[in-house]
Amino acid sequence: xxxxxxxxxxxxxxxxxxxFGKGNQLTCSGSxxxxxxxxxxxxxxxxxxxxxNISIRxxxxxxxIAALQNGTVQIANSSRRMKSKEIAAAKxxxxxxxxxxxxxxxxxxxxxxxNPVKNLTIAQIKSIYTGxxxxxxxxxxxNLPIVVISRDVASGTFEVFNEKALAxxxxxxxxxxxxxNNAIVSTVGxxxxxxxYVGLGYVTxxxxxxxxxxxxxSETTVKNQSYPLSRQLYMYTNGKAKGDAARxxxxxxxxxxxxxxxxxxxxxx
Amino acid sequence: MNARKxxxxxxxxxxxICSGITILFLLVFLGRIxxxxxxxxxxxxxxxxxxxxxxxxxxxxxxxxxxxxTALAILIAMPLGILTAxxxxxxxxxxxxxxxxxxxxxxxxxxxxIIYGLFGMAIFVNLLGFDxxxxxxxLTLAILALPMIINATEExxxxxxxxxxxxxxxxxxxxxxxxxxxxxxxxxxxILTSTIIxxxxxxxxxxxxxxxxxxxxxxxxxxxxxDEVMALPYHIYALMTEGTHPAKQVPIAYGTALVLLILVxxxxxxxxxxxxxxxxxxxx
Amino acid sequence: xxxxxxxxxxxxxxxxxxxxxVILMAIIYSLFRExxxxxxxxxxxxxIFGSAWYPTHAIPxxxxxxxxxxxxxxxxxxxxxxxxxxxGSAVFISEIASPRLREIAKPLIELLAxxxxVVYGLFGMAFLAPLIRDWFNLDTGLNVLSTSIILGIMIVPIIASMSExxxxxxxxxxxxxxxxxxxxxxxxxxRTIIPAAKSGILGSVLMGFGRAIxxxxxxxxxxxxxxxxxxxxxxxxxxxxxxxxxxxGETVMGDLHYRSLFALAILLxxxxxxxxxxxxxxxxxxxxx
Numbered sequence: 067x068x069x070x071x072x073x074x075x076x077x078x079x080x081x082x083x084x085x086f087g088k089g090n091q092l093t094c095s096g097s098x099x100x101x102x103x104x105x106x107x108x109x110x111x112x113x114x115x116x117x118x119n120i121s122i123r124x125x126x127x128x129x130x131i132a133a134l135q136n137g138t139v140q141i142a143n144s145s146r147r148m149k150s151k152e153i154a155a156a157k158x159x160x161x162x163x164x165x166x167x168x169x170x171x172x173x174x175x176x177x178x179x180x181n182p183v184k185n186l187t188i189a190q191i192k193s194i195y196t197g198x199x200x201x202x203x204x205x206x207x208x209n210l211p212i213v214v215i216s217r218d219v220a221s222g223t224f225e226v227f228n229e230k231a232l233a234x235x236x237x238x239x240x241x242x243x244x245x246x247n248n249a250i251v252s253t254v255g256x257x258x259x260x261x262x263y264v265g266l267g268y269v270t271x272x273x274x275x276x277x278x279x280x281x282x283x284s285e286t287t288v289k290n291q292s293y294p295l296s297r298q299l300y301m302y303t304n305g306k307a308k309g310d311a312a313r314x315x316x317x318x319x320x321x322x323x324x325x326x327x328x329x330x331x332x333x334x335x
Numbered sequence: 336m337n338a339r340k341x342x343x344x345x346x347x348x349x350x351x352i353c354s355g356i357t358i359l360f361l362l363v364f365l366g367r368i369x370x371x372x373x374x375x376x377x378x379x380x381x382x383x384x385x386x387x388x389x390x391x392x393x394x395x396x397x398x399x400x401x402x403x404x405t406a407l408a409i410l411i412a413m414p415l416g417i418l419t420a421x422x423x424x425x426x427x428x429x430x431x432x433x434x435x436x437x438x439x440x441x442x443x444x445x446x447x448x449i450i451y452g453l454f455g456m457a458i459f460v461n462l463l464g465f466d467x468x469x470x471x472x473x474l475t476l477a478i479l480a481l482p483m484i485i486n487a488t489e490e491x492x493x494x495x496x497x498x499x500x501x502x503x504x505x506x507x508x509x510x511x512x513x514x515x516x517x518x519x520x521x522x523x524x525x526i527l528t529s530t531i532i533x534x535x536x537x538x539x540x541x542x543x544x545x546x547x548x549x550x551x552x553x554x555x556x557x558x559x560x561x562d563e564v565m566a567l568p569y570h571i572y573a574l575m576t577e578g579t580h581p582a583k584q585v586p587i588a589y590g591t592a593l594v595l596l597i598l599v600x601x602x603x604x605x606x607x608x609x610x611x612x613x614x615x616x617x618x619x
Numbered sequence: 620x621x622x623x624x625x626x627x628x629x630x631x632x633x634x635x636x637x638x639x640x641v642i643l644m645a646i647i648y649s650l651f652r653e654x655x656x657x658x659x660x661x662x663x664x665x666x667i668f669g670s671a672w673y674p675t676h677a678i679p680x681x682x683x684x685x686x687x688x689x690x691x692x693x694x695x696x697x698x699x700x701x702x703x704x705x706x707g708s709a710v711f712i713s714e715i716a717s718p719r720l721r722e723i724a725k726p727l728i729e730l731l732a733x734x735x736x737v738v739y740g741l742f743g744m745a746f747l748a749p750l751i752r753d754w755f756n757l758d759t760g761l762n763v764l765s766t767s768i769i770l771g772i773m774i775v776p777i778i779a780s781m782s783e784x785x786x787x788x789x790x791x792x793x794x795x796x797x798x799x800x801x802x803x804x805x806x807x808x809x810r811t812i813i814p815a816a817k818s819g820i821l822g823s824v825l826m827g828f829g830r831a832i833x834x835x836x837x838x839x840x841x842x843x844x845x846x847x848x849x850x851x852x853x854x855x856x857x858x859x860x861x862x863x864x865x866x867x868g869e870t871v872m873g874d875l876h877y878r879s880l881f882a883l884a885i886l887l888x889x890x891x892x893x894x895x896x897x898x899x900x901x902x903x904x905x906x907x908x
Contacts, residue, residue: 091562093467093550095868102579105552106388112554121553121563123467124577128675128869135871138466155871213758218844218865236673239685242759242855243844248581256749257758268579330388330579339803346805350715353707357779360772361731367746368738418635426629436636439643445895446888447833449860450646453867453884457649461872478642485639511628532733539735542835542860546867568737568836575744575840585745592738603733607726 096130127222145222197238267331372593400564416484472548487529654881696767705778785819
């Protein structure tokens, strides 16, 4: 009886043994907007360098930046620049965030396809999101209540939108806060009175883009920043990237990497 | 008299209807998961990694991650749980301590899993510096499994007839020998079945590993205890909330859910079947 | 030699059982250590009764009332659905079904209780929510109603299984006495058997309540996430658990937002702790009888 137990214990140990020993993982976490870029480029990069093992988590830009400050991740994906407050907090912890731009992106305002409204000014967008305008008829549309859809506060897209469209104002509390770009697209696509905002890479045929200040988001308007809601997407490292992280970032910024960025629906650098 | 008969019929039908609705709900639920999941299920889906920014390929790294998380968690929790149960059933002194341990176990058993997640993050990930890793997740899950295993083992040990104990002690065996040679072997099948059930529970937990172990994308299998790992339950959640191409990823989420469901149900069904057989065969 | 081994073994089991207490203490300690400093900045009353949850705003506000209301509304909704269904099923299994059917039904319920909650969440998000939206012509199906239904289905097996135990444990002679006095089957169920199993049934409901309050994945995926006090069952809400799960990752260790989420966790812990206490009192009363 005792022998069987010992043999059993040894067998279990033998089964576990390969798992001891340190894996060599490159960890990224953060923006869900950057997620498809990170995944697609990581796949291509690992095809070229099978010895590298990249692990990617989402969560939102805030998640990545927080993880970088906590020192729990090597690359933080962010769809916005870090705030000076965050950089100061990171430096206080001995971490020196260094940005690497990986793509250009515009935040598209999306409406339901049946909505006749074609253009919104920044001021109108602000009134909608702060709850001052509640019906589409005030904007030249049908008599239909506006369903305001926003991102949760961890989202970098929300931060950029909050800064560039709302000038820091609070989103009204009945707005639906969704956790991802694609949740916004599917909700807006199925809700006649809805308005939402997403990264360009996420716009599908289910929703309609409306122009902002009469500029429509396109490769040129985003690259020359004439579209009011344009931004760059970043990967942050602690100090200058080294080793595998440096090689990976270099790959994303290379022509091959940027081709993947384009294929994922974003605008190259 | 007729009114009473009518009431009797009515009450019976209400009970019928309640069970019927419950079963209907569950059939729709299971049917949906099985039907949707089955359409993507294939050998390749289960045994290859994700490709094309999570729109194609399979879930093998998640399957492996869930396996390792669960196996490690149970391996950590089981000895501790069994030892605690032995103390509670066989020594049980001082009484106040036993009572305190019981209160602690019951409180732990009722604590929401997200709190375990926070605790694991505060202690293992941040304080002890394990980072987000397989070991941090396994330890968190082990704590979650501990009260389940203690309760189950205690119950199993209590089913061992007092005669067995008395006989062993009367033959001159020490308490330790009685426990290790008589009580544990007798209770072992019951302990194992209950442990198997807790394996099913642990494998399906999402909240405790969200901040301690899980990652969304990793093509390779876990190579060490400090690696972040993919896990089936987290994969479902991440695909649904952070996915980029819902048209292609919702089916993958269904497929993952079906694999998880089959896994958990097979494990639990196995345990229930074994227990059924034990109960039938038991002679005392 | 032998007595040394005896003592060692006893010592090991003793230490192991102390660990359960240590872990509980560590959980409580870490929750309070990380959460309490919030109250240096925010008054406790503002935290519990404030209804503005803007943790990352330039001037952050930590009012948890909307989140508490969210948790309570879906938990209540889940109980409204699960109690009649669970109880009805329990009565059916224990009093009406044939012994054969009972033998199949019991393990089946146990299997259902083990289904991971994230699978329920997937079902709610991808199937039920769109259905509810279309049926009621709503803006979104991610609301109190969908969440209550899913949570309700989830806790039916718990309530059914534990109530069934309580009903089956009612002594045979009580049952037979009632029938012998000329009561119909339903009369003896509602007037004698259920009252006799009262505490067990109450315990099962409390158990389901505790489970629903602490459930994270379902509410995270199905509740919608707006931090508002629900005005109707078609409003989106943001319960305590999903707020913690959704926002924890983005916090920096030690900042106010991080602390506020641990403060929410304290609240959640106390809620479930009190529920457990009640459950135990109920069961204690039963076992004393």
